[in-house]
Amino acid sequence: MAIKRALISVSDKTDITAFAKGLADKGVEVISTGGTKRALEEAGVNVMGISDVTGFPEILDGRVKTLHPHVHSGLLAVRDNEDHQKQLDELNIKPIDLVVVNLYPFQESIANPDVTYEEAIENIDIGGPTMLRSAAKNHRDVTVVVDPTDYNRVLRQVEENGDTTQILRRELAAKVFRHTASYDAVISEYLTAQSGEEEPESLTVTFERKQTLRYGENPHQKAVFYRKPLYKGASLASAEQLNGKELSYNNINDANAALNIVKEFEHPAVVAVKHMNPCGVGTGETIVEAYQKAYEADSTSIFGGIVAINREVDEATALKLKEIFLEIIMAPAFTEEALAVLTKKKNLRLLKLNVSASPAIEHQLTSVNGGLLLQERDRYGFDEADISVPTDREPTDEEWEALKLAWKVVKHVKSNAIVLTKNDQTIGIGAGQMNRVGAANIAIEQAGEKSKGSVMGSDAFFPMDDTVEAAGRAGVTAIIQPGGSIRDEDSIKKANEYGMTMVFTSVRHFKH
Structure with a gap:
């Protein structure tokens, strides 16, 4: 069955005139609306207005133009x-093939930080999605095109066969x-946020490949x-890759973990990650100093890390970074010398992105079999904590x-988690253990002699005093933990x- 009539109404007019000309050259009657009609006419395409099809003018500032039986009957008739064909004949309705x-650029309109609510609402397309x-x-009978990248293959089939194949139409x-x-998911997310609804009865999210x-x-x-459309925070999906191989699945996961940790810091900081856990974190007056501390925190595990x-990465830091094998280096900028x-190193992935950008409220999605968990991202910091010191001695x-x-670091380590720090760097990290004293022993063993005079952070309370005992024997002088155990x-x-000091924060940082 040959395509005889086409209805064209587009907001994005990329390549539309060439496509419409190709159809017209094959004898297809073109129907159009508003700005699309004007653009096609200016390009020399013979176009019929939508009002000539419906016998009804466009009204309400163009809000109603294609919502008409003569349009939708022509589309939906089998x-x-x-019986369908008889009704079309009786009502003098021609099929649209x-x-x-x-659609109206709703997503683009709300991407503008100055957009008003009323302007956003006006950019919700009704007639387009309905058609x-x-x-x-x-x-089965009608070819429908929403993406300009499909124009060529549709036109090629029309030129060769007069119609498209069932496979292509499906x-x-x-x-x-x-x-x-x-399109509807973006609108619903926007309106849900505007209404302040925190737990909608259904959740529809959309991502772009x-x-x-x-x-x-x-x-x-x-x-x-x-990637999530319109996401305003720091994201691997918006990073500019300056060098190296294509990112892998594991690269992206590990780099995202590193990104979330480095966002915690305002002073110069460097974070090294391996298998979703930090292996070294350092801070300093300069980035090269911070990197040296992160490297020395665990010079073995950083190999092959993120x-x-x-x-900004300068030449001095770059010279240090190039000394070992790394998968990824990410930073807000790199000097030309760096x-x-x-x-x-042709395989070294260099990513440029704003590592500090963060939306006011951010949610974390985790898939489970047949379902989805949603929670606020853990952004609870030291300044928000209810700090108390229950021991005889206050920290220096x-x-x-x-x-x-x-x-700052322990909340990003897989639970059960223990972190030892000293002199602006981590010196021992115990991650993902089934008991807390086991995580402490790993961190203490990694720190070795450095544990003397260090401090310990725990993501959750101590159910008994064995972790404190291990810390005391290792020479740890201070501990920070949530508190709240019946055996505090x-x-x-x-x-x-x-002779240790201990700080309670009254907040837990489990990370599963």
């Missing part, structure tokens, strides 16, 4: 249904429903990287600084026995 529509859905539902219909679902990855966590697993930096040093100024560093007094007593 071609081999005799091809629909080309893309798309009608045509897509009847894709594929295009599926794309339409993905497109309208995504950024790239197909070589594989997932392991080579036998397929994987794709999607490094996140919250300042790039000249680092790009000599030096201990306070080390405790703050331990508390045992831990306080043990800390006093060793």
Whole structure:
């Protein structure tokens, strides 16, 4: 069945005149609306106005123009249904065989920080999605195009056969429903946020494909990287890659973990991550000093790791970074001299992104079999904590600084988690253990002699005093932990026995 009539109404006019000309050259009658009609006429395409089809003018500032039986009957009529064809004939309605529509730019309008609520609402398309859905539902007979990248293959089939194949029509219909679902998801998210609803009865989210990855966590697993439209925080999805191989699934996960940690710091900081856990964190007056501390924190584990930096990378830092094998270095900027040093390693991935950007409220999505968990991201910091010191001794100024560093890092370590810090760097990290004293023993063993005079951070309270005992024996002088155990007094007593100071924060930082 040849395509005889096409309805074209697009907001994005990319390549539309060439497509419409191609259709007209094949004898297809073109119907159009508003600005699209004017653009096609200016290009010399013979166009019929939508009012000539409906017999009804566009009204309400163009809000109502295609919402008409003469349009939707022409789209929804089943071609081999005799009753449908009889009704069309009786009402003098002609079928529409091809629909080309893309929608009012709602997403682009709300991306403007100065957009008003009223302006956003005016950019919600009604007629466009309705036509798309009608045509897509009847894709057995109707070709529907929403994406300009599909113009060429549709036109090629029309030129060769006068019509499109059923396979192509089904594929295009599926794309339409993905497109309208995504469009509605962005609108619903915007309106939900505007209304202040925190727990809607249903949750619809949408993501756009950024790239197909070589594989997932392991080579036998397929994987794709999607990005969230309009996300305003620091994101690997918006990073500019300056050098190196394509990012892998594990690269992205590890780099995201490093990004979330380095965001905690205002002073120059460097974070090294391996398998989603920090292996070294350092701060300093300069980035090269911070990097040296992060490297020395665990010079073994950083090999093959991810490094996140919250300042511009200069040549001195680059020369240090190039000495070992790293998968990724991310920073807000690189000097030309630093790039000249680092790009000599052709496989080293260099990512440029704003590592500090963060939306006011951010949610974390975690998939489970058949479901989805949603929670606020853990952004609870030291300044928000309800700080108390239950031990006989208060921390010194030096201990306070080390405790703050331990508390910033431990919330990003897989639970059960223990972090030892000293002199503006981590010196031991125990992650993902089934019991807390086990995590402490790992951190203490890693720190070795450095544990003497260090401080300890714990992501959750101590159920008994064994972790404090281990810390005391290792020479730890201060501990920061949430408190709240029914046996807190045992831990306080043990800390006093060793002359340690202990700080309670009254907030837990589990990370699963």
